[in-house]
Amino acid sequence: MRRISDSTIRRLSLYLRFLEEFERDGEETVSSEALAHRGGTTSAQVRKDLSLFGSFGKRGLGYRVHELAEHLREILGLSRRFRLVVVGAGALGTALVQHSGFRERGFDVVAIFDNDPAKVGGKWDGLRTRDVADLERDLQANPVDIGVIAVPGDQAQVIVDCLVRCGIKAVLNFAPSQLTVPDDVALKNVNLSLDLEALTFALTALQ
Amino acid sequence: MRRISDSTIRRLSLYLRFLEEFERDGEETVSSEALAHRGGTTSAQVRKDLSLFGSFGKRGLGYRVHELAEHLREILGLSRRFRLVVVGAGALGTALVQHSGFRERGFDVVAIFDNDPAKVGGKWDGLRTRDVADLERDLQANPVDIGVIAVPGDQAQVIVDCLVRCGIKAVLNFAPSQLTVPDDVALKNVNLSLDLEALTFALTALQ
Incomplete structure (x- = not known):
């Protein structure tokens, strides 16, 4: 696997969003300056990020919007499409669904x-909440790509272990705990x- | 305002969590190695991060758990306590409440x-959803510290402008759009x- 930093990936995702806006507006070409301006970065950074994946754009002409968007979607x-399973039907899990x-x-x-027996059977956006006791069997029968963990911190490692056993290679974790996964599993933590x-630090430093 | 990187702040938050676990377990001292091990970093990084804010710990003795936790809470x-207002009573906003x-x-x-008139008046965890038309008046009467934006992308800038007018200096943004705020307002974007x-990139690169 190529070693590309998280912040590069994040910028590529943002460039793609801007390109999609340009597509909707009927723009055919865009300069690295325009992409940089929308993303709050520099045109040199845009060119450097894109050069990691090949040669795009023509000097003086910029990038072809639709073509670059397609490339970024592939990258x-x-x-x-990706299939997700959400474990944890609390306020956060059901909001995600x-x-x-x-x-x-x-x-x-x-x-x-x-x-929670009180939550099993509840319906969210057409999905009926299932019993976590059936998680492993269900995932073996119907594999998914990404597991989303929205359970309390002390239950998260057990759940992620189960997801890994079922062959899931990507996990988005909302539980406030550090999880351990094998090297070939991608883990992304979201901790609100x-x-x-980070905001309270800024507020305090401002005073 | 001191220039401390986001990743440093994030590590400080994590160190504090580990210290609080050590406090609960009745530990009195902890080494930079132990803190580093829990946080998946190096003891040199721990010492460097903490040295930005003063001199903590004694060579050979480590850090006093309670004292360092107090310092980090202050930093x-x-x-x-901080007061938050959430704008947007959709699935995400109500989950946050x-x-x-x-x-x-x-x-x-x-x-x-x-x-949305259908949402105004709805009750979540004891809070009644209020009409956004009253936002500015309410915030003038009852100031808050942090504004949380959970509205669709095309409405987010109008809302953040209103929050800034009301004197809010810290904004957590869940809307999928790039917001503009004055230099003295801290903005943190969460984009699920x-x-x-980042996970689909990893999944694709693995194949």
Whole structure:
């Protein structure tokens, strides 16, 4: 696997969003300066990021919007749809199931699980919450690409171990705990309290 | 304002979590190696991060757990509570209102707003959803520290402009759009689709 930094990937995702806006506006070409300006970065950074994946654009002419967008979708693996399973049917898990932004970007939540009998059977956006006891059997029968963990911190490692056993190679973790996964599994942590603490640090430093 | 990188702040937040676990376990001292090991970093990095804020710990003795935790809470601005307002009462906004993790970390959601008459008046965790038309007046009367934006992308800039007019200096943005704020306002973007795309990149690169 090529070693590309997280921040590069993030910028590529942002460039793709801007290109899609330009596509909608009927623009045919775009300069690295325009992409940089929209992304709050420099044109040298845009050219450097893109050069990691080949040669795009023509000097003086810029990039062809539709062509570059297609390339970025391929690089980011977005030329296909991905199947997600959400474990944890609390406020966060059920919000994720209902999040229309996922579907628009090619992510289909195909199942949601919980261990609370009061939550099992509940219906969210057409999906019925299933018993986590059936997680392993269900995933063997219907494999998914990405596991989303929205359970309390002390239950998260058990769940991620189960997902890994079922062959899942990508995990998005919302639980406030450090998870251990094998080297060939991609793990991304989302921790809203950590994001808030970056803000409180800024607020405190401002005073 | 001191220029401390986002990744440093994030590590400080993680160190604090580990220290709080050590506190609960009754540990009195901890070495930089132990903190580094829990955080997946090096002891040199731990010492470097902490040295930015003063001199902690004694050579050979390590850090006093409770004392260092107190220092980190002060540095991160967590020795007080913060008031949050959530704008947008969709699935995500209402999930945030119900998120118990915020309260545990010192963040109190004091109000939630929406512009949809069908949502105004709805009750979430004891808070009644208010009309966004009253946002500015309400915030003038009851100032908050942090604004959380959970509205569709095309409405986010209008909302953040309003929050800034009301004197809010810290914004957590969940809308999938690049927002513009004055230099003295701290802005943190959370974009779940971008996080998922980091995973699809990894999945694609693995194949």
